[in-house]
Amino acid sequence: MLEINEFNAIRISLASPEDILSWSHGEVTKPETINYRTLRPERDGLFCEKIFGPTRDWECYCGKYKRVRYKGIVCDKCGVEVTRSKVRRDRMGHIKLASPVSHIWFVKGTPSRLGLLLDISPRNLERVLYFASYIITDVDDLALGNVREQMKTDFGVRRKDLEEKIIEQRGEKATRLSKDLAAMDNAMEGTLERTHEQFARQRQEIEDEANALREHLEELIGIDALADEDIVYRGTVLLEENEPVRERSLEQLEQLIDQEREKLEQRREYEIENVRLLADGERDQRQSVADAEQERLTTALIKQLEDLNKEEKDKLDRLDDIQLHRIISENEYRILRDLAPYTFKADMGAGAVRDIVSMVDLDELSNQMQAEVQSSSGQRRKKATKRLRVVEAFRKSGNRPEWMIMTVLPVIPPDLRPMVQLDGGRFATSDLNDLYRRVINRNNRLKRLMELNAPEIIVRNEKRMLQEAVDALIDNGRRGRPVSGKGKHRLKSLSDMLKGKQGRFRQNLLGKRVDYSGRSVIVVGPTLQLHQCGLPKKMALELFKPFVMRRLVDKGFAHNIKSAKRFVERVRPEVWDVLEEVIKDYLVLLNRAPSLHRLSIQAFEAKLIEGSAIQLHPLVCAAFNADFDGDQMAVHVPLSRKAQEEARRRMISTYNLLSPATGDPIITPSQDIVLGCFYLTQVRPGAKGGGKRFGSIDEALLAYTNGVVHIQAPVWIVIEDYILPGSDLREKELPSLDGVTPRVLIETSVGRIIFNNALRYQGEPKAGENGYRSPLHYRNFLVGKSGLKALIADCYRFHSQRENIIADVYQELIERFGPETSEESLLRFYASERTARLADRIKALGFKHATLGGMTFSASDVEVPDTKDAIVQETYKKVQDIEKMQRRGLITDDERYREVVTAWLDATNQIKVEVQRSLNPFGPVSMMSTSGARGNVEQIRQMAGMRGLTTDPTGRIIELPITANFREGLSVIEYFISTHGGRKGLADTALRTADAGYLTRRLVDVAQDVIVTIEDCGTTEGMWIRVSRDILASVEDRIVGRVTVAPVTNPVTGEVIFDTDSEILEDDGKHIANVLKSLDKEAQAEFGIYVRSVLTCNADYGICRKCYGRNLATGKMVEIGEAVGIIAAQSIGEPGTQLTLRTFHTGGVATDTDITQGLPRVQEIFEARIPKGKAVLAQIAGRVQIVREEEGIRRLRIVSEEVYTDEQMLPKDYRVVVKNGDAVEIGNLLAESNVDGDGRAPLVAGLAGNVYVDDDRLVIQAKDIEEHEEVIAHAARLRVKDGDLVQVGQQMTEGSSDPQEMLQLRGREAVQEYLTNEAQKVYRSQGVGINDKHIEVIVRQMLRRVRIEEPGDTELLPGELVELHELNRINASIVSQGGDPALAVPVLLGITKASLSTDSFLSAASFQETTRVLTEAAVNGKIDYLRGLKENVVIGKLIPAGTGMEQRRKLAEEAALRVAQITSTPADREVPAATPAPAVMSEPKPAPPRSFDEALNAVTNIDSGNGPKDDLFAQAMARLQAEEGRKPTLSELLGTDEDEENV
Structure with missing residues (x-):
C-alpha cells in the first residue's frame, strides 16, 4: 500500500474490464445475501466470505482456522482467507455480464459522450441501447x-x-x-x-x-x-259517290x-x-x-x-440507407434484410454499440474534426468542436471508448453496503443490495435463456431489463421511472451515494463525525480569563475518560484498564483529583454552530465547574456570535501532541483577538462592561466633592473610599507615571520629582483614575524609564464601546512592534517559544497575551462598576417630549393640504403618496431630535444608548417618540403612520399595522439565512485553493486607490496593509512618501490622510496610490505575499501557507448572514433603504448575473442625443464623429480643376500643371471627402460618423444630458451595470474595480466593514479563466476555457518553438460556474453536479494535483496550508535533491568510449529548484508523460531507462527513509 505522503496527485479514468477483474477477489453469481437460519453470508452471494473476506477477525467461514496464528492461510474447506474482517471494507467482487451494458453516465449525461463520439443523437442512441431500434454495425460494400x-x-x-x-x-x-x-x-x-x-x-x-x-x-x-x-x-278522295x-x-x-x-x-x-x-x-x-x-x-x-x-x-x-452507424427500425431492418441479404450486419443493444466504438480510429477522427472546425462555421463548427473535445479527451487520456460499455460489473465491498439485524429480528439493508440483486437475477436469467436458445424477442427483452437494472444500480431515476423498494421508497443508487449533502463527499469525506466530543447549553463565565472556559465535571470526566483511566493505572489506583473503567464508572473521589491533574493545561475546542468563520471554533483551557452548562468568557461571544438565551456549544478534545500544539499556537482564544475580515479587535467589550466603563469615566458636574484638589492618585482614591468624593465628581489630581496626549486644556505640567517620571495636575474624576489604573499591568516600567513609552495614554475622556475597541486595538498594535518590547521580555519569549519561531510570530504571541490581559481587566472593571452603578431603567425614565403632539398635528394638517391638492387635480396620486410619506418621515425625524433633547444625559436610557452598551436612538424614538411609518409585506411603505409610542401604547389599528413588519422580518430571517449559508459555501468553494505560495511574484502591475465619493471607505482604511508598486510622492512638496515595495502601516495611512486634507478637490481626485493587489498577482498557483499584503488577523504581513481564499470567503459570507437577520431587529419599521435587497445584490454580483434594473452602457464613445418620439418613447443616440484631413501643397504654376467644397473620391484629379510638356505629376485626392482650396494648398476633409441608438425604458432615469460627451462603457441610466457587458466594453480592470466596489457598497451601506482584499480574492477567481478564440498552433480548442497562467505557459512554449500562440478573451464566471470549472475534479465533484463532473473528469483522464484544500481533505492528506505547506516544501525539496543526485553521473561509473553516451548524459547537472512551486512540480510530474522537457524527474527516468532499460521506482525517486513525523 502507498504511504499517505507517497503521492502528490490523483487520477481518475475509465476502468477497463481487465482493471475491474484485477480489483475483484471473485465473481458474485448468486443474489442471496445471508442465510436466514445461520445468519452467515451465502457462498458466491453478495456477502460471500470467500470473495470479500471473513466476517470475524482471524476466523474462516467453517471454523477450521481460528486465531491470528493462521494469518494469511486460505482454508482448504471453505476457501476463506484468515485475516482481519476489516478487509470487507475494501475487497471488491465482480459480476460477469451475459450481455454488454452501457454506463448511463456516458449515455444520459449532457452532452452524451457516447452520442458525440459516434455522432448519434442521444434519443437515437437510447433507442438502440434499449432495443427499440437497430444500428448497422458492418457493411460489405x-x-x-x-x-x-x-x-x-x-x-x-x-x-x-x-x-x-x-x-x-x-x-x-x-x-x-x-x-x-x-x-x-x-x-x-x-x-x-x-x-x-x-x-x-x-x-x-x-x-x-x-x-x-x-x-x-x-x-x-x-x-x-x-x-x-x-x-x-x-x-x-278523288271523287265522291255519284x-x-x-x-x-x-x-x-x-x-x-x-x-x-x-x-x-x-x-x-x-x-x-x-x-x-x-x-x-x-x-x-x-x-x-x-x-x-x-x-x-x-x-x-x-x-x-x-x-x-x-x-x-x-x-x-x-440500399443507400445501408450505411455504418445508421439507426433503423425493426420494420426497416426486415425490409433491408430481404432486399440486400448478407450485405450488412445490424444489431441492437449495448453489444452493438460496443462493436462500433471499438472500431473507432481516434487519430483519424481527430484529424477529420480538426479539418471541419477550421473549414466550417456556425452550428456545424460548434458541433465539430464538441465532438473534437470528446475525441481529444479519449486520445490524450489513454481511455478506450469501448470501456464506456461494461462487460464486467464491479461489486463494491459488503461493508460499504451493510445489512444489519433490527430488534424485531428483521433486517435493514442498504438499497445497493436490492439493486445488485436485480442485476444478478436478470443476468442469471439471461444466461439461462441464451443457453436454451430462447426466441430472439424474449432474449432481447431480458437484455433490455438487464440494461435497466444496471442503470438503476449506477444512477437510479436518471432514465425512466426510478426503481422503488417497499413503501414506494426510491432506492439509493451509487450516484446517490456520492452526490448531495448526504452523499459520500459532503457527509463523510469533507465533514466527519468525531468522538471525544460533547454538547451543552452555555452560560456566562464572568470570572473566567480570556483563555479559559468552564467545563462541567461530568462532561469532562466522560470526555477525558481514557486519559483518567490511564492515569489511575499509572498511579496504582487500578491494576488494569478494566478495573480503572469500573473505578471511573463508580465515580470514586480519587477520580476528580486525577481528572484535575489530567485536564491541567489541556486545551479543548469550543464550537458554536453555524460555523460561519474560523473564529467559530476556538481553543480554551478547561476549568472544571459544577453543574451541566458550559461557561463561556463574555468577550468571545462576538466571535462565536453567541448569546446566553439558550445557545448550545460543542466541545471537542484534540488528542495528539501535534493537535494540542496547533490548538495552543493557532486556535487559542488569546491569539484570535483580531477579526480576519477587518483587522479590528473582535473581543471588544460590550453591554454591561461598556456600561460600567462608561459610568466610570463619566463626569457629573455638581456631584459630591466636585472641584477638590488632590496631591496624588492615592489621596483621591482614599477620599472616594471614605465617601468624601463621588466617583463621577470633577476633581483636580496630580498624577505621575502617565504620558498624556498633550492636547487637553485641563492639564498643567508640574516639575518631575526624580527627573524622569512626568507629573501633571489634571482635571479628571476618581472614576477615570480607577479606569486608567486598571489599564496598567503589574510590573510595567514607569513612563519615561529607559525611554519606555506607555502603550496607553491617560484617557481623560468619556469611554464608550468605540473607545474600548480603540483601546484594545492600540494595545495590540503597540505590543506587536519590536521596539516597544523590553530586551529581557523578548529574550523570555525566545526561550519560551523556541529559537525557530519567527520574530513576527513572537510579536503576535506577545501582543495577543498582553491585549488579552488588558481585556480581562477591562471586563472585570466594567462588570464591577455596572453592578455598583446599579443602572436600570423603568417606564418613568422614558419621557415623551412635550412638543410631540404639536408636530403630529402640524403634519396631519400638512397631509390634509396635500390630499386637497390631489382632489383638485393639481398633483397625481403617486405624487400625493410620495409627499405624504415624506411629510411623516420629516415628522419622525423632528420627534427623534426632540426625544434626544429631552433625554437626561445621566439617565440610564441615555447612558446605555450613548455608550453603545444597548439600544440606539431609533429604538428610544420608538419608545418615547412615535413609531412612524411601517412597511407592508411587499416592502411598500404604508402611508398611515403609527403616531403612538411604546410608552403610551398602540391602538388596535396601529398594532395591526405593526404586525406586517414583524412577520416579514421573521419570515425573511428563516428564508434568507439559508441563502446566506449557500452563498458562503459557494464562496469557500471558489476560493479554497487560493493559498499564499511564494514571497514575491515580481509583478509590476497593481491597482490605483483614489479618493471617490462612490466608495464609503476612506483612502486611509483602504491602503493600510498594502504594498506599493511605485513610489508615492507628495504632489505639493514633491517628497517621496513611500518607496516601491513598501508596506503601508497605520501611521503611514494617517500621513496620507493629512496629505489629502492639504490638497484641493481637483488635486485630491488626481492623487492616487498604486498598490499591489491579488487581482494582478502573477503567481502560477495561489498568490504571493506582497500582492496580498497584511494578514488582518495578525496585523503583520501574511505568511506563506496562509489559506487566504477561505478567509476571504468566510469574511464575506459571515456578515452576509447578518445582512439577512438585520431586518428582524428593526421590527419592520420603515427606513430610507430596504436592507433585504442586500443579500440578493451580493449574490447577483458574485454570480455575475444580469442585474435587475440593468443600466444602459454607452456602446461607443461620442456625443449624446436624446430623441423623444410620440407615445412617450425615448431613444438615446450616441454619435461618434471623427474628422480626417489630407493636405497637399499647391505649386504656383498649377491649375485647380475643382471648386471649393466639392465632393471628391480617392484618385480624382484636383490640380495639374499649366506648363505644357511639364513632366510633373498632377495632384490627385488621397482621401474621399470635401475639398477646400486655400492659397497655397488643397485640404480634403472626411468625416467618419458612427451612430448607436437604444430605446430607453419609460421608467429609466437618465444620468446624461443632451449633448454630453460619453466614453465607451459609461453608465447612461440609473441602475446597476451588467458586468459581462462591461467586460466586453471596458476590459478586465474596469470589471474588477466595479465588482469590488459594488460588493463593498452593499456591505458598507449596512455598516459592515470588510477589507477590499477579501472581495478581490473572489473577483480574481471569477476572472482567472479565458476563452480560446483562435487556438493557433496549440492543442487547445476554440471555445475552451483555460486558466490564464496555463495559457501563458502554453503560449510561451509554442512561441519558443516558432509557432503561433493561441488568442483568447477574458471570461467572467459566476462563483458557481468558476467552482465547477476548477482544475481539481475532487473539489468540483464535492461541490455540485457530482456525476457530471466525475463523468467529464473520467473521460479526460484528469489528474488532480491536490493544490487546494478540499481535495486534500477528501483524500485524507494534510492540507497544503500553514504547517502542512512547510511539510510539503521540505518533502519537495528533499525529493528534488534526490532527483538531482539521480540525474548526476556517478564518478565511479565508466561510460565505454566506443558507445556514444545518451543525449541526456551530456546535459548539465540541473540546478536545484528555485522555488517551492518548482520543487512541488518536480514531485507531481512523476511519470505523467506530460511534464516539461527539462523536468527533473523526466531527466532521472530518461537516464535510468537509457542505462538500465527500466523506469525508476518511486522509492528510488523519493527515497525510503521518510521520517514518520512528516506524515
Whole structure:
C-alpha cells in the first residue's frame, strides 16, 4: 500500500474490464445475501466470505482456522482467507455480464459522450441501447455494389418486358379495330341494299295502284258514268259517290301520284341517310373506344414504368440507407434484410454499440474534426468542436471508448453496503443490495435463456431489463421511472451515494463525525480569563475518560484498564483529583454552530465547574456570535501532541483577538462592561466633592473610599507615571520629582483614575524609564464601546512592534517559544497575551462598576417630549393640504403618496431630535444608548417618540403612520399595522439565512485553493486607490496593509512618501490622510496610490505575499501557507448572514433603504448575473442625443464623429480643376500643371471627402460618423444630458451595470474595480466593514479563466476555457518553438460556474453536479494535483496550508535533491568510449529548484508523460531507462527513509 505522503496527485479514468477483474477477489453469481437460519453470508452471494473476506477477525467461514496464528492461510474447506474482517471494507467482487451494458453516465449525461463520439443523437442512441431500434454495425460494400448492379439489371429487364407487352397489346387492339370497321362497312352496305329493295317495292306498289286506278277512271270517263262509290287514292278522295268522272280527275290523280312518288323518294333518301349516319356513329364510337383503349394502354405503360422507376429508386435509396452507424427500425431492418441479404450486419443493444466504438480510429477522427472546425462555421463548427473535445479527451487520456460499455460489473465491498439485524429480528439493508440483486437475477436469467436458445424477442427483452437494472444500480431515476423498494421508497443508487449533502463527499469525506466530543447549553463565565472556559465535571470526566483511566493505572489506583473503567464508572473521589491533574493545561475546542468563520471554533483551557452548562468568557461571544438565551456549544478534545500544539499556537482564544475580515479587535467589550466603563469615566458636574484638589492618585482614591468624593465628581489630581496626549486644556505640567517620571495636575474624576489604573499591568516600567513609552495614554475622556475597541486595538498594535518590547521580555519569549519561531510570530504571541490581559481587566472593571452603578431603567425614565403632539398635528394638517391638492387635480396620486410619506418621515425625524433633547444625559436610557452598551436612538424614538411609518409585506411603505409610542401604547389599528413588519422580518430571517449559508459555501468553494505560495511574484502591475465619493471607505482604511508598486510622492512638496515595495502601516495611512486634507478637490481626485493587489498577482498557483499584503488577523504581513481564499470567503459570507437577520431587529419599521435587497445584490454580483434594473452602457464613445418620439418613447443616440484631413501643397504654376467644397473620391484629379510638356505629376485626392482650396494648398476633409441608438425604458432615469460627451462603457441610466457587458466594453480592470466596489457598497451601506482584499480574492477567481478564440498552433480548442497562467505557459512554449500562440478573451464566471470549472475534479465533484463532473473528469483522464484544500481533505492528506505547506516544501525539496543526485553521473561509473553516451548524459547537472512551486512540480510530474522537457524527474527516468532499460521506482525517486513525523 502507498504511504499517505507517497503521492502528490490523483487520477481518475475509465476502468477497463481487465482493471475491474484485477480489483475483484471473485465473481458474485448468486443474489442471496445471508442465510436466514445461520445468519452467515451465502457462498458466491453478495456477502460471500470467500470473495470479500471473513466476517470475524482471524476466523474462516467453517471454523477450521481460528486465531491470528493462521494469518494469511486460505482454508482448504471453505476457501476463506484468515485475516482481519476489516478487509470487507475494501475487497471488491465482480459480476460477469451475459450481455454488454452501457454506463448511463456516458449515455444520459449532457452532452452524451457516447452520442458525440459516434455522432448519434442521444434519443437515437437510447433507442438502440434499449432495443427499440437497430444500428448497422458492418457493411460489405462490394456485396452491396453487386446487389445494386443486379437490381439495376433486373429493373432494366422488367422495363423492357413491360414495353414489349404493351406494344403487343396495342397491335392486337389495332387489328381488332380494322376488322370491326370492315364488318361495320359490310353491314351498312347490306342495310342500304335492303333499303333500296324495300323502296323499290313500295314504288312499284304506288305505280301498280296508280295504274289500276287510272285504268278504272279511264273506264268511267269513257262511259260518263258516275262514281258508284267514293274513289280514294291513298287516303285522298278523288271523287265522291255519284259524282261524275271527268278528265280533271285523272289530272288530279297524276298530281297525287307525283306527290306520292316524291314522298317516297324523300323517305328513301332519309332512310339511306339515316343508315349512313348510324353506321358512321357506330364506326366513330368503335374508333373512339379503340383510341381510348390505346390511350389507356399508353397511360398504363407510363404508370407502370413510373411505378417501376419509383420502385427501383426506392429500393436503391434503401440500399443507400445501408450505411455504418445508421439507426433503423425493426420494420426497416426486415425490409433491408430481404432486399440486400448478407450485405450488412445490424444489431441492437449495448453489444452493438460496443462493436462500433471499438472500431473507432481516434487519430483519424481527430484529424477529420480538426479539418471541419477550421473549414466550417456556425452550428456545424460548434458541433465539430464538441465532438473534437470528446475525441481529444479519449486520445490524450489513454481511455478506450469501448470501456464506456461494461462487460464486467464491479461489486463494491459488503461493508460499504451493510445489512444489519433490527430488534424485531428483521433486517435493514442498504438499497445497493436490492439493486445488485436485480442485476444478478436478470443476468442469471439471461444466461439461462441464451443457453436454451430462447426466441430472439424474449432474449432481447431480458437484455433490455438487464440494461435497466444496471442503470438503476449506477444512477437510479436518471432514465425512466426510478426503481422503488417497499413503501414506494426510491432506492439509493451509487450516484446517490456520492452526490448531495448526504452523499459520500459532503457527509463523510469533507465533514466527519468525531468522538471525544460533547454538547451543552452555555452560560456566562464572568470570572473566567480570556483563555479559559468552564467545563462541567461530568462532561469532562466522560470526555477525558481514557486519559483518567490511564492515569489511575499509572498511579496504582487500578491494576488494569478494566478495573480503572469500573473505578471511573463508580465515580470514586480519587477520580476528580486525577481528572484535575489530567485536564491541567489541556486545551479543548469550543464550537458554536453555524460555523460561519474560523473564529467559530476556538481553543480554551478547561476549568472544571459544577453543574451541566458550559461557561463561556463574555468577550468571545462576538466571535462565536453567541448569546446566553439558550445557545448550545460543542466541545471537542484534540488528542495528539501535534493537535494540542496547533490548538495552543493557532486556535487559542488569546491569539484570535483580531477579526480576519477587518483587522479590528473582535473581543471588544460590550453591554454591561461598556456600561460600567462608561459610568466610570463619566463626569457629573455638581456631584459630591466636585472641584477638590488632590496631591496624588492615592489621596483621591482614599477620599472616594471614605465617601468624601463621588466617583463621577470633577476633581483636580496630580498624577505621575502617565504620558498624556498633550492636547487637553485641563492639564498643567508640574516639575518631575526624580527627573524622569512626568507629573501633571489634571482635571479628571476618581472614576477615570480607577479606569486608567486598571489599564496598567503589574510590573510595567514607569513612563519615561529607559525611554519606555506607555502603550496607553491617560484617557481623560468619556469611554464608550468605540473607545474600548480603540483601546484594545492600540494595545495590540503597540505590543506587536519590536521596539516597544523590553530586551529581557523578548529574550523570555525566545526561550519560551523556541529559537525557530519567527520574530513576527513572537510579536503576535506577545501582543495577543498582553491585549488579552488588558481585556480581562477591562471586563472585570466594567462588570464591577455596572453592578455598583446599579443602572436600570423603568417606564418613568422614558419621557415623551412635550412638543410631540404639536408636530403630529402640524403634519396631519400638512397631509390634509396635500390630499386637497390631489382632489383638485393639481398633483397625481403617486405624487400625493410620495409627499405624504415624506411629510411623516420629516415628522419622525423632528420627534427623534426632540426625544434626544429631552433625554437626561445621566439617565440610564441615555447612558446605555450613548455608550453603545444597548439600544440606539431609533429604538428610544420608538419608545418615547412615535413609531412612524411601517412597511407592508411587499416592502411598500404604508402611508398611515403609527403616531403612538411604546410608552403610551398602540391602538388596535396601529398594532395591526405593526404586525406586517414583524412577520416579514421573521419570515425573511428563516428564508434568507439559508441563502446566506449557500452563498458562503459557494464562496469557500471558489476560493479554497487560493493559498499564499511564494514571497514575491515580481509583478509590476497593481491597482490605483483614489479618493471617490462612490466608495464609503476612506483612502486611509483602504491602503493600510498594502504594498506599493511605485513610489508615492507628495504632489505639493514633491517628497517621496513611500518607496516601491513598501508596506503601508497605520501611521503611514494617517500621513496620507493629512496629505489629502492639504490638497484641493481637483488635486485630491488626481492623487492616487498604486498598490499591489491579488487581482494582478502573477503567481502560477495561489498568490504571493506582497500582492496580498497584511494578514488582518495578525496585523503583520501574511505568511506563506496562509489559506487566504477561505478567509476571504468566510469574511464575506459571515456578515452576509447578518445582512439577512438585520431586518428582524428593526421590527419592520420603515427606513430610507430596504436592507433585504442586500443579500440578493451580493449574490447577483458574485454570480455575475444580469442585474435587475440593468443600466444602459454607452456602446461607443461620442456625443449624446436624446430623441423623444410620440407615445412617450425615448431613444438615446450616441454619435461618434471623427474628422480626417489630407493636405497637399499647391505649386504656383498649377491649375485647380475643382471648386471649393466639392465632393471628391480617392484618385480624382484636383490640380495639374499649366506648363505644357511639364513632366510633373498632377495632384490627385488621397482621401474621399470635401475639398477646400486655400492659397497655397488643397485640404480634403472626411468625416467618419458612427451612430448607436437604444430605446430607453419609460421608467429609466437618465444620468446624461443632451449633448454630453460619453466614453465607451459609461453608465447612461440609473441602475446597476451588467458586468459581462462591461467586460466586453471596458476590459478586465474596469470589471474588477466595479465588482469590488459594488460588493463593498452593499456591505458598507449596512455598516459592515470588510477589507477590499477579501472581495478581490473572489473577483480574481471569477476572472482567472479565458476563452480560446483562435487556438493557433496549440492543442487547445476554440471555445475552451483555460486558466490564464496555463495559457501563458502554453503560449510561451509554442512561441519558443516558432509557432503561433493561441488568442483568447477574458471570461467572467459566476462563483458557481468558476467552482465547477476548477482544475481539481475532487473539489468540483464535492461541490455540485457530482456525476457530471466525475463523468467529464473520467473521460479526460484528469489528474488532480491536490493544490487546494478540499481535495486534500477528501483524500485524507494534510492540507497544503500553514504547517502542512512547510511539510510539503521540505518533502519537495528533499525529493528534488534526490532527483538531482539521480540525474548526476556517478564518478565511479565508466561510460565505454566506443558507445556514444545518451543525449541526456551530456546535459548539465540541473540546478536545484528555485522555488517551492518548482520543487512541488518536480514531485507531481512523476511519470505523467506530460511534464516539461527539462523536468527533473523526466531527466532521472530518461537516464535510468537509457542505462538500465527500466523506469525508476518511486522509492528510488523519493527515497525510503521518510521520517514518520512528516506524515
